[in-house]
Amino acid sequence: MMGTDYENLAISLEESICLISIDREKKLNALNKATLNELHQAVTSALRDESISSIIITGKGSKAFVAGADISEFSNYNAEEGKELAAEAQTKVFDVIHHAGKPIIAVINGFALGGGFELALACHMRIASTSAKFGFPEVSLGLIPGYGGTQRLTQIVGRGLAFELILTGEMITAERAYSLGLVNYITSPEEAIDKAKEILEIIGSRSPQALAAAIKAVNASQQASGYEVEIDEFSKRFGTAEFREGVAAFIEKRKPNFKKKP
The missing domain is CATH 1.10.287 (Helix Hairpins)
Structure with missing residues (x-):
């Protein structure tokens, strides 16, 4: 998989850990169709590769993990096109991560909004830097989360808190996310990747x-x-x-x- 050229991702290997960075910093790493397709390719390749034991997913730069979906791509969609968008992304990316047989950790730096929040929720664990912000702003666009967010958020924090976050559309800090059990650890921005590697090295010694x-x-x-x-x-x-x-x-x-x- 190291030989694959990606336009929107940067891939690196450290021993048996595969680091996948969404590399659209100027767009705050927003998830357009091309990026979702590349995520599918990168994650499925890493899962097939017997030399890779685990995966870290993060976003390039300090401003955003993923600031959401690329709204310009679907602003004129009808209901059927919207259904196809959600179904394809869930099947090819979010469910693949959720059900992966190898541990996947999201390292969240900056904004994790909308589809970016959903991407983090699909991972098995989450590590947030102190600058991280989480939120589902979809209701302000006349939408709801469509990549599994209503289900995974409810499973993690419970019905009442899921309603609060989804219905208000407000952002929460890394500290509140930690208090709700949304993230496993909070670190400085410089230490977040190292913390994920530390956890995965321990896991990597297991069966x-x-x-x-x-x-x-x-x-x-x-x-x-x-x-x-x-x-x-x-x-x-x-x-x-x-x-x-x-x-x-x-x-x-x-x-x-x-x-x-x-």
């Missing part, structure tokens, strides 16, 4: 198959069948080489040596 199973089970908690999925994924771990290695290492009081390939 890759177990990580994928855990992500699947946690995501299933939002479904009626969540408990059954947890039991199923838990039971599948028994008898695997990774399970045997993990238990042996525990008994032998050493670090486990998990192979990166399944």
Whole structure:
């Protein structure tokens, strides 16, 4: 994937961590169709690449993570075109990130508004710099969040707070986002990427198959069948080489040596 030329993304690798930066700084990293297509390509490539264990998604510059969707692209859409826009983006980008079998952390610097907020919510964890601002301004445009925001925000903060943020359209600070459980950590802008790498390095030492199973089970908690999925994924771990290695290492009081390939 390193050989792929992207117009709107910058990709770098540090050991087994893939850093995807949305690179439209002059447009505050707004999500146009081309950027969404490139995100699909970059994320799916990283998920297929056995040398990559995890992904960080961030935005270039200090002003914005992603300041929203590129409104100029859909300002004249009708209802059917709007439905296709939301369905395609959710299927190709936001749901792919949400259900990824490798951990994905959003590092939020500056504005995360509208589609940018939704992109952060789709990731498994979020780290915000002190300058981060979050919000769903869609109601001021006669819209609502369309990339899964109404669902993921409610799942994370609960119904009442989701109503407040979506219905007022007001922005909140990194500090309030942390108090609501929207972000895992707040750091200085200079330390945010390093904090994400620190977390992913710890995760990277764990069983890759177990990580994928855990992500699947946690995501299933939002479904009626969540408990059954947890039991199923838990039971599948028994008898695997990774399970045997993990238990042996525990008994032998050493670090486990998990192979990166399944």
